Amino acid sequence: MNHDTTASPRYLVIGANGKTGRRVSARLTAAGHAVRAVSRSTAPAFDWYDAATWSAALAGMDRVYITFQPDIAVPAAAGIIEAFGRAAAAHGVERLVLLSGRGEPEAEACERVLFASGVDTAVVRCSFFAQNFSEDFLAGPVHDGVIALPAGDVREPVLDAEDIAEVAVKALTEDGRTGHVFELTGPRLMTFGDMAADLGAATGREIVYLQVTPEEYAAGAVEAGMSADDAEMLAGLFTNIFDGRNASLTDGVADVLGRPARDFADFAAAAAAAGAWPTASAETTTSNETTAA
Structure with missing residues (x-):
């Protein structure tokens, strides 16, 4: 299927509600591009x-x-993505940009099948997302003041999803970006205790990191409302990747964007200001209002 090569490219964003998908979609739309953002609910x-x-x-x-x-x-991903690459080629798609995981052999298998798909491909390979603390499975623990993970004292180059989206948009829209793996990290290595301290400083509350076993993590996640399958998947993933394999930094963000990656402390301050979690000042105000009532 041949598309009109003189027309402006049309963009499909898979994961319309995801941490990076909605940011990529918003950036493309703001720049005037035609975007179809999809998920199971669209x-x-x-x-x-x-x-x-x-x-x-x-x-x-x-x-x-x-x-x-x-x-x-997940084990099924490579086979599914390989089939999707064939479908994309059959529909005349000219470029694919894959969000991948750093230090994950299963993710690298997905990268390989897309590079072999016959469609020009770029990979955005990322470390642990800062927004896991504000928009995902760690938002509740931050709210409660205890971040329990099976991560030991591993140091992670935690990365802001805003940086990921900005790099992904460049890979989608600019010439000369395909055929490359853009390996992205944040600007410093941090233990989860360091992250808890930055979150505490941003909120003015005590937030601590608690080291737990994978089994304890899975049980706690289920108790908090996560499905047993998702809890087991996350516990297994953390056991694998939180072993120090990603304890190194890259210049990937700076190489593409011409500026340093955003620091976790800056993310935490902005998220707290936007109301992602309770802050000490908000709790004091609520307490005073209750007392006055």
């Missing part, structure tokens, strides 16, 4: 585990940003 719907949904999403699209759910490290 029209057309897109479901990684139902290939019958792919065609309607791909129809008429030129470039695709790919995020895989529930995680690119």
